[in-house]
Amino acid sequence: MLVEKNVPLQHSNTFGIMAKALTLVRVTNAADIDAVLQEPALQTAPKFVLGGGSNIVLTGDVKSLVLKVEIMGKRLVEETAKAWIVEAGAGENWHELVSWTLENGYEGLENLALIPGTVGATPVQNIGAYGVELQDRFESLDAVDLITGRSFTLNAAQCAFGYRDSVFKHTSTARSSGAQGFGLSGKALITRVRFSLPKPWKAVLGYAEIEKKMLQSNIDAPNALQIYEWICQIRKAKLPDPQLIGNAGSFFKNPTVTPEQCTDIIQREPKIVHYNLADGSVKLAAGWLIDACGWKGKSIGNAGVYHKQALVLVNRGGGANPVTGGEVMTLAKAIQTSVYERFGIMLEPEPVVV
Ligand code: EPU
Secondary structure, eight states, X not given: OOEEEEEXXXXXXXTOOOOEEEEEEXXXXXXXXHHHHHSHHHHTSOEEEESSOTTEEOOSOBOSEEEEEOOOOEEEEEEOSSEEEEEEETTSBHHHHHXXXXXXXXXXXGGGTTOOSBGGGTTTTTOEETTXXXXXXXXXXXXXXXXXXXXXXXXXXXXXOBTTBOGGGOOSSOOTTSSOOOOOTTTEEEEEEEEEEESSOOOOOOSHHHHHHHHHHTOSSOOHHHHHHHHHHHHHHHSOOTTTSOEEEESBXXXXXXXXXXXXXXXXXXXXXXXXXXXXXXXXXXXXXXXXXXXXXXXXXXXXXXXXXXXEEEEOSOSSSOOOHHHHHHHHHHHHHHHHHHHSOOOOBOSEEO
16 A cells, blocks of 8 residues: 655646645555555544545645545446446546446446546436436445445445435535434445446437437437437537536536425516426526526636536636635635525535535
8 A cells, every 4th residue: 555645636626726635545446445444544544535526626735534546447247137237446437437338338328428527426426417317327336434444335225315415425413404314424435336227228308408409410219329429519518628627517506495485586586497396396597596696707716607607616727826725615605695695595515625
């Protein structure tokens, strides 16, 4: 096991924020975690698990021991009459996994193409796009308990998936609902994830942008590869490429309100973009709320609101003078305040603030 000191993290977080890991260990297999837990200086240290860094805001040097997940490998575990079961190491790049499954004829992840980050991070925030959430394609995951070193496997119910949420985003006592809960944040490291890709494959098309592509191309029954290409085109057209402009995807979750609250808001704001959910609640488009408050294209210091999609905060600084986590959070708080003042809704950030 190699214990690295003062490791720059600027290229390990998609915002491109400059910060260091005071102590970092690269985890390429479960034995690396055993080695950490047998090292007296490290075994009791607070730990921070770092994947692709695509959903974090670093507000300073990371004092916890950073475990950088680099567990690789992807394979078809099993093919049954009902599904392909595919497994990938937590350190694999998510989009490369999506591409690999399609190249091999295992369809079902195409709507989740081009989401930045690693495989191990996908269950943490239950990634979702264009009508598919990770939980719809999830079979199980393997993880290691960072206190005891024991390996364990969780199914979907045990992961407690929610909208951009799971057991891995919570500590034991604090759940966003306010209820006491069982949380694994900082306590477990995901090593492998298995996906269940249902057979026969069925296209998920319901989104307006996909329907537009179908009309434009005159294709009414697209195959999985066609949907994959469209999703890549749609995302490239409106979301910044983190290689070129640092960002962490959607910065806020789309808030949910009661039908009564929504009716009240509509009376004041007739144009508000909203979607009725199956459980009777109503989801509001956070991007629209932020846009309506005039934030699109605005900046505070080197932190900016992306000009094509107000839900995405971006790094407007150069490589040598990047945005700081403090600037990102100052902008985020200013946005929260103005949305709250106008709509009475407190937006909840999506990334993990470190
Ligand atoms: N809108 C505006 N102005 C804006 C941005 C959006 O008016 O600046 C309006 C749009 O016109 C649209 C509505 O808001 O009517 C919703 O926007 P969009 O379809 O772009 O989707 P979103 O709600 O902003 C969510 C996910 C994305 C995911 C897309 C597609 C969240 C927080 N974000 O975005 O996920 O790709 O749907 O499914 O749920 C991510 O999590 O990082 C992410 C990119």
